[in-house]
Amino acid sequence: MNKVAVYVRVSTAEQAETGYSLGTQLKACRKRAVMLGAVQIEEFVDDGYSGEFIDRPALTQLRKMLSNDEVSAVIVYDPDRLARNLAHQLLITEEIEQAGAQLVFVSVSFEQSPEGKLFYSIRGAVSAYEKEKIKERSLRGKIGKASQGKIIADAKPFGYTFNKEISNYEINESEATIIRQMYNWLVTEKNGTATICKRLNEMGIPSPRKKKPWIVSAVYRLLTNPIYQGTHVAMRYRYQKVGLNKRVKTLRPETEWITIPVPPIVKPTLWQNAQNQLKENKSKSKRNLKHEQLLSGLVYCGKCGRKMTITYSGNKDQPKSYYVCISQRSNSTLYSEQERCPARRIPTELLDQTVYEHLYQLSTHPRLIKQYLLTRQNPVNTKNLYTSLERLTENKERLEKQQTMVLRWYRQQMIVEAEAERQLKEISDRIIDLEKNMAKVNEEITRISPPLSQTEILTVITKHFGQNDHSYEAKRSALQAVIKKVIAERKDTSWAKASRPEIEIELKFI
Numbered sequence: 193m194n195k196v197a198v199y200v201r202v203s204t205a206e207q208a209e210t211g212y213s214l215g216t217q218l219k220a221c222r223k224r225a226v227m228l229g230a231v232q233i234e235e236f237v238d239d240g241y242s243g244e245f246i247d248r249p250a251l252t253q254l255r256k257m258l259s260n261d262e263v264s265a266v267i268v269y270d271p272d273r274l275a276r277n278l279a280h281q282l283l284i285t286e287e288i289e290q291a292g293a294q295l296v297f298v299s300v301s302f303e304q305s306p307e308g309k310l311f312y313s314i315r316g317a318v319s320a321y322e323k324e325k326i327k328e329r330s331l332r333g334k335i336g337k338a339s340q341g342k343i344i345a346d347a348k349p350f351g352y353t354f355n356k357e358i359s360n361y362e363i364n365e366s367e368a369t370i371i372r373q374m375y376n377w378l379v380t381e382k383n384g385t386a387t388i389c390k391r392l393n394e395m396g397i398p399s400p401r402k403k404k405p406w407i408v409s410a411v412y413r414l415l416t417n418p419i420y421q422g423t424h425v426a427m428r429y430r431y432q433k434v435g436l437n438k439r440v441k442t443l444r445p446e447t448e449w450i451t452i453p454v455p456p457i458v459k460p461t462l463w464q465n466a467q468n469q470l471k472e473n474k475s476k477s478k479r480n481l482k483h484e485q486l487l488s489g490l491v492y493c494g495k496c497g498r499k500m501t502i503t504y505s506g507n508k509d510q511p512k513s514y515y516v517c518i519s520q521r522s523n524s525t526l527y528s529e530q531e532r533c534p535a536r537r538i539p540t541e542l543l544d545q546t547v548y549e550h551l552y553q554l555s556t557h558p559r560l561i562k563q564y565l566l567t568r569q570n571p572v573n574t575k576n577l578y579t580s581l582e583r584l585t586e587n588k589e590r591l592e593k594q595q596t597m598v599l600r601w602y603r604q605q606m607i608v609e610a611e612a613e614r615q616l617k618e619i620s621d622r623i624i625d626l627e628k629n630m631a632k633v634n635e636e637i638t639r640i641s642p643p644l645s646q647t648e649i650l651t652v653i654t655k656h657f658g659q660n661d662h663s664y665e666a667k668r669s670a671l672q673a674v675i676k677k678v679i680a681e682r683k684d685t686s687w688a689k690a691s692r693p694e695i696e697i698e699l700k701f702i
C-alpha cells in the first residue's frame with residue numbers, strides 16, 4: 193500500500209446534522225488508511241455538495257487521479273458519501289476497480305446491510321449483463337468478418353501461412369507439397385492412412401508437430417479437412433466455459449457455419465475422391481478383419497496384466513492380426529522401453545478359435561464347466577481330487593470287466609461254482625469299497641465348490657453356446673455375454689515359422 197485516496201463529502205443540509213461531519217469522516221478514513229499501511233494519503237473533500245450529482249469538484253479530481261496515478265485504495269466512509277443514486281455508485285465503483293484500486297468502506301457493516309446486499313447483487317447482475325453484451329458484440333463482429341470472407345482466427349492449418357493484412361491464408365508451398373503427396377498416395381496408390389503415416393515417417397518428412405513423428409489421426413485429419421480444396425468453415429464450433437479453466441467445444445448446427453474461400457491446395461475432385469477412398473478403405477478393412485477380432489477388448493496380457501490390443505502385419509490382401517500387450521505398441525508413448533512387457537503376441541485367429549471352442553465344449557458338457565471352475569478356484573486341491581476320482585473310476589471299470597469275465601469263465605465251465613462265487617464276492621467287495629471312496633471324493637468336491645455362480649454360468653454358457661448359429665455376430669455376442677476377461681499368454685519359445693503357438697488361457701466370467 194503506498195498511495196491511498198480518501199474521499200469525504202457532506203451536503204449543506206447534512207452540515208447541520210451530527211455524525212456525518214467532515215471531521216468525523218476524515219478521522220475514520222485516515223485511521224483505516226493507516227491500518228491498510230498507507231505511506232501517502234491524498235484527501236478529497238467535497239464540502240457542501242449533494243450526492244445526487246456526480247459533478248462534484250473533489251470527486252472529479254479523484255476520478256482524474258485514478259486514471260493517471262497509481263492508487264492502491266480509495267477509502268470512503270460509506271457508499272452514499274460516494275453517490276446517492278445506484279447508477280452513479282456503480283459507475284464510480286467500476287472506475288475505481290478498473291484503475292486497479294481497492295474500494296474500502298469504513299462502515300464495515302455496509303456489506304451486511306440490506307442496502308449493501310442489494311448493491312452487490314445489482315452490481316453482479318450488471319457486470320454479467322455487460323459480459324453478455326461484449327460476447328454478443330464480439331460474436332456479431334466475428335460473423336460479420338467471416339461473412340466478408342475473412343478468417344476470424346488463425347488456426348494455423350498445415351499447408352498455409354496466415355496473412356494478417358488480407359485476413360486470409362496463403363499457401364505454404366513446402367507444406368502444400370506434402371499434402372498433395374498424401375492425397376495422391378491415398379487416391380492413386382490406394383494407400384491407407386496407416387501406410388501413408390508410415391511412409392511419411394520413413395521418408396523423414398517433418399510433421400505438423402515439428403520434431404514429433406506423424407501419427408495416423410493427424411494424417412486422417414489432413415485428408416478430411418475441406419480447407420485443402422479451398423473452403424474453410426468458420427463458426428463451426430461453439431466454445432463454452434465450464435468451471436474455472438475448462439472450455440467445452442461443441443459443434444454448431446450446420447446452418448450457422450460460414451464458408452470462407454481460401455486458396456486450394458488440391459483440386460476439389462481429388463479431395464472428393466479422397467473422401468470416397470477413405471470410406472472404401474474403412475469398409476474394406478472391416479470386411480477383411482471381421483473374423484479376426486472376436487475377443488477385441490476382452491484380452492489381457494498373462495505376463496503383466498495389461499490390456500492386449502490388436503496389431504496387424506502381413507500385406508494388404510492377407511492381413512494378419514495379433515493380440516499384443518499394449519505396452520509394446522510401437523506408437524504408444526505411454527510406455528518407455530524398460531516398461532515394455534516381453535510377452536509374445538498371439539495370432540487373433542488362434543486365440544479366438546481356442547476360446548470359442550473351449551466354451552462351446554463347456555456348453556455341451558456341463559460337467560466340464562464344473563470341473564473347469566473348480567480347477568480355477570482351488571487349483572491344486574481340485575486337480576488332485578479329480579485325479580483320484582478318475583483313478584477310482586478306472587479301477588471300478590476294470591473290476592466290472594473282471595466280474596463279466598468271471599461269469600463267462602463259469603458259464604464256459606472253466607471254473608467251478610464255488611470258485612466263481614468266491615471271486616465275484618471278492619470283486620464286489622472291492623467295488624463297494626471303491627464306491628465308498630468315490631462318494632467321499634465327490635463329497636469333498638461339492639464341499640469346495642464355488643457358490644451359486646457356477647449354475648448361473650452354466651445357464652448362461654449353455655444358452656449362448658448351445659445354439660447352432662456359428663456366424664461371426666452370434667459368436668461375438670455369445671462371447672461378450674459370457675466373458676469378462678480372457679487372460680492369455682503365449683508359452684512356447686519357438687520362433688520357427690510353422691510351429692504352432694502354445695497358449696495358456698484363463699477365463700474370467702461375467
Ligand SMILES: [Zn+2]
Pocket residue numbers: 493494495496497498517518519533534535
Ligand atoms: Zn504384457
